[in-house]
Amino acid sequence: MSILEVKNIVKNFGKIQVLKGIDFSMEKGEVVAIIGSSGSGKTTLLRCINFLEEADKGQIFVNGQCIYDGESTEKRTPAQIREAQLNFGLVFQSFNLFPQYTALENVTLAPKLLAKERADYKENKKEILDEIEENAKALLARVGLEDRMGSYPCQLSGGQQQRVSIARALALNPKVLFFDEPTSALDPELTGEILRVIRDLANKDVTMVIVTHEIEFARNVADRIIFMADGVVLEDGTPEEVLDHPKNEKTQHFLSSLNH
Amino acid sequence: MNFWNITLSLLEGLEKTCMIFALTLVLALPLGLIISFGSMSKFKPLSYLVKTFVWIIRGVPLMLQVIILFYVPGFILGYPILSRFSSVVAAFVINYACYFSEIYRGGIESISKGQYEAGQVLGMTKTQVFFKIILMQVVKRILAPMANEVITLVKDTALARVIMIVEIIQAAQNFAGYGLMWPLFYTSVFYLAFVGILTLLFSYFEKKLDYYKS
Ligand SMILES: Nc1ncnc2c1ncn2[C@@H]1O[C@H](COP(=O)(O)OP(=O)(O)OP(=O)(O)O)[C@@H](O)[C@H]1O
Ligand SMILES: [Mg+2]
Numbered sequence: 353m354s355i356l357e358v359k360n361i362v363k364n365f366g367k368i369q370v371l372k373g374i375d376f377s378m379e380k381g382e383v384v385a386i387i388g389s390s391g392s393g394k395t396t397l398l399r400c401i402n403f404l405e406e407a408d409k410g411q412i413f414v415n416g417q418c419i420y421d422g423e424s425t426e427k428r429t430p431a432q433i434r435e436a437q438l439n440f441g442l443v444f445q446s447f448n449l450f451p452q453y454t455a456l457e458n459v460t461l462a463p464k465l466l467a468k469e470r471a472d473y474k475e476n477k478k479e480i481l482d483e484i485e486e487n488a489k490a491l492l493a494r495v496g497l498e499d500r501m502g503s504y505p506c507q508l509s510g511g512q513q514q515r516v517s518i519a520r521a522l523a524l525n526p527k528v529l530f531f532d533e534p535t536s537a538l539d540p541e542l543t544g545e546i547l548r549v550i551r552d553l554a555n556k557d558v559t560m561v562i563v564t565h566e567i568e569f570a571r572n573v574a575d576r577i578i579f580m581a582d583g584v585v586l587e588d589g590t591p592e593e594v595l596d597h598p599k600n601e602k603t604q605h606f607l608s609s610l611n612h
Numbered sequence: 613m614n615f616w617n618i619t620l621s622l623l624e625g626l627e628k629t630c631m632i633f634a635l636t637l638v639l640a641l642p643l644g645l646i647i648s649f650g651s652m653s654k655f656k657p658l659s660y661l662v663k664t665f666v667w668i669i670r671g672v673p674l675m676l677q678v679i680i681l682f683y684v685p686g687f688i689l690g691y692p693i694l695s696r697f698s699s700v701v702a703a704f705v706i707n708y709a710c711y712f713s714e715i716y717r718g719g720i721e722s723i724s725k726g727q728y729e730a731g732q733v734l735g736m737t738k739t740q741v742f743f744k745i746i747l748m749q750v751v752k753r754i755l756a757p758m759a760n761e762v763i764t765l766v767k768d769t770a771l772a773r774v775i776m777i778v779e780i781i782q783a784a785q786n787f788a789g790y791g792l793m794w795p796l797f798y799t800s801v802f803y804l805a806f807v808g809i810l811t812l813l814f815s816y817f818e819k820k821l822d823y824y825k826s
Contacts, residue, residue, distance in 0.1 A: 402733050430737065438735040448730035451826040452748045461744060462734035506825040517730075524734060 353416045355380040355559055356401075356528050361410035362422070363393075363400055363583075370396045371407070372583040378528070378576070381557040385570035385591075388580035389606055394563045397580070398530050402442045403433050414439045414527060438466075441526030445533045447513045449505040455516045456501040459488040459523050466524070484523075491519040495549050511542035515549055522558075529553070531562045547573075567610055571595055579603050618787060618795050625783030626802055628697075632769045632779065636704040637762065643705060644712025651717055669710040675771050678703040682775045700772045704765070711761055719754040720746065752821045759814040766806050 357377040363370050370393045378384050386394050400407040403420075412420040419436040428436075449458050463484045467473055473480060492501050495515040505513050514534055521529055531550065535543035547569050553560065554573050564570055570577055570591065577594040579587035581602045587594045598604050650662035669677070682699035686692040694702060723746050731741035773782035780802060784795040 404729050404732065434735050434737065437733060440733070442733045444726060444730065446726055448724075448726035450727065450730070450745050451824050452752075462731075462736055465740050465744070466735055504824045520734070 354378060354413070355382075355415055356561075357411075357413040357416075358401060359411040359413070361397065361400055361407045361412075363396055363405060363407050370583050371400065374410070374580075374583075374585055376578060376585060376588060378559065378561070380559055382576065383554045383560045383562065383574045384576045384578060385574035386561060386563045386578045386580060387565070387567065387570060387606075389609075392580045393583040394580055395532055398442065398532050398561070398563060402440050402530060403437050404442075412436075438524060439527045441521030441524060441529040443514070443518055443521050443529065443531045443534050445537050447505070447510070447517045447537070449513055449517055449520070451505050454502050454504055455492060455497060455508065455512075455519075456485075456488055458505070458516055459491060459520045460484050462520070463488070463523050488519070488523055491522050492516070494552075495519050496545070509542065510538045511545045514538065514546050518546075518549055518553075522553075528559045528561060531560065531564070533563055533565065536565060567595065567607070579606070581606070613787070613790065613792070618792075618798070621783050621786070622780055622795065622799060622802065625778055625780035625799075628772070628777060628779040629766075629769045631697075632700055632704060632772055633766060635701045636708055636765060636769075639701075639705045640708035640712055643709035645716055647709055647713035648716035648720065651713060652720065666710045666713060669707055670714075674703065674707050674768060675774055677707055678771055678774055696775050696777050699775065700777055704768070708761065708765060712758070715754050715757045715761065716750065718757075719750040722753060723749055748821075749826055752826065755814065755818055755821065759810070762814075763807050763810055766810065767803060 354377040359375055361371050361374040374393075374397055376384070386397070388394055396405065399405040400410075401412060407420065407422055409422040410420070411418055411422065414436075419439060450461065453461060464481060467480050467484060470480065489498070489501065492498060495518055497512060497515055497519070500508060500512060503512075505516070508516065514537075518534075534550070535546050538546065543566070547566065550560070550562065551573050562570070562574065574591055576589065577587070577591050578585055579594055579598070579600075581600075586600045587598055587603050594603065595607065598607060647662060647666065651659055651666060653659045653662070678700055681694065681703045682692065682696060685694065692699075727745055727749070728741055731745050736744070769779055770781045772779045773785075776782075778786070780799050781796070784799045787795045
């Protein structure tokens with residue numbers, strides 16, 4: 353069963369239809385890269401799946417269970433939206449770290465708040481918090497920041513901040529981790545460290561969707577590539593299929609424009 | 613009427629000044645936050661209502677508001693509902709809460725949408741996002757304008773004497789009847805000391821929050 357299945361997602365901003373019925377699905381451990389020209393709706397798609405925008409139509413399934421249904425007339429409660437949200441993690445282009453907290457605190461904040469809702473929180477408070485702390489430290493070590501845990505975001509380079517934000521998203525054990533152009537706010541010499549971290553996650557079977565303009569990176573790390581144009585999916589296949597033998601003219605055009 | 617007697621009378625006046633100051637601050641700080649939520653409300657009628665209220669309160673001189681709160685209920689009902697002191701405090705709290713609310717609003721709106729969204733995708737509730745992420749950043753950003761308002765408040769307390777409350781200026785002015793002008797100028801020493809302490813306090817807070825940049 354697909355870990356994520358997105359069906360016929362439609363999103364309008366006023367009169368403009370930005371997403372015109374997006375379908376795709378992915379299996380556990382799969383890495384999908386989404387490419388496409390500026391304005392094609394990649395960010396909007398990620399925001400709809402992560403409930404930062406509400407889609408106008410469509411359905412989203414996680415492990416076969418419907419977590420969003422555009423046809424449903426019932427208004428979802430904030431608690432239901434939160435629960436659905438916790439299936440996913442999102443890494444932003446602009447990091448969005450919390451400036452008043454250290455790298456470690458950025459990673460532990462949400463898990464600690466979430467732990468308060470556990471039934472056994474009062475009894476096992478200390479163990480629970482210690483475990484969260486340990487887990488956060490392990491995640492920061494995994495992204496190569498074991499010696500910067502006490503640093504504030506303003507004391508870190510862009511690449512380091514983005515690595516903290518990846519650790520922060522991983523701390524909640526999302527079923528699918530989404531990246532929206534994780535390297536495009538960074539100086540070119542810093543993109544490598546982020547791409548290395550993502551590749552490492554891919555090797556450890558983290559399920560990921562990566563919106564990126566780094567085509568060669570997409571080719572190397574992704575199991576599948578989706579090409580979007582004007583709010584529709586035009587190609588969905590292996591990197592060879594999409595990048596080397598694109599079916600659609602627009603894809604060919606997009607790819608050749610990148611080489612010039 | 614030697615120097616010490618006069619100093620003592622002025623200190624009595626200063627006590628009233630301090631009480632108006634402290635009560636206004638303690639009540640207007642939280643009330644201002646509530647008003648700022650009202651003016652930022654997505655429910656338009658509420659936000660317009662609150663904005664109109666803020667416009668009126670900021671538009672009418674505080675001195676008039678003090679007079680209105682004390683005398684007008686008396687005219688209408690035939691008896692005053694608030695004591696002199698409570699009317700002054702009420703007028704100051706409402707007035708300052710409105711000014712604070714605009715400072716809060718500016719601070720809250722200056723925080724990037726990304727901060728809210730980052731909290732939201734981490735499964736935090738709206739309340740958690742506000743108190744754990746946004747508020748601290750707002751406090752840091754509004755500290756300087758708040759210091760300004762608080763310092764203005766120290767001196768605005770002198771308006772209380774329009775309804776015959778003997779705060780420090782009125783206490784000094786009482787001596788003018790005896791041909792003594794210098795106590796009036798002498799009050800500025802107390803004001804300067806008061807404001808000096810506040811300035812030190814605010815720069816201490818600023819240093820405390822200096823450990824990060826946003
Ligand atoms: N909040 C919004 N209100 C109105 N229009 C919007 C909004 N957000 C996005 N759009 C429009 O939706 C379209 C798709 O935008 P989106 O950001 O999803 O594109 P993208 O594929 O991520 O582009 P890029 O590669 O530049 O990041 C654009 O035409 C954009 O102007
Ligand atoms: Mg985008």
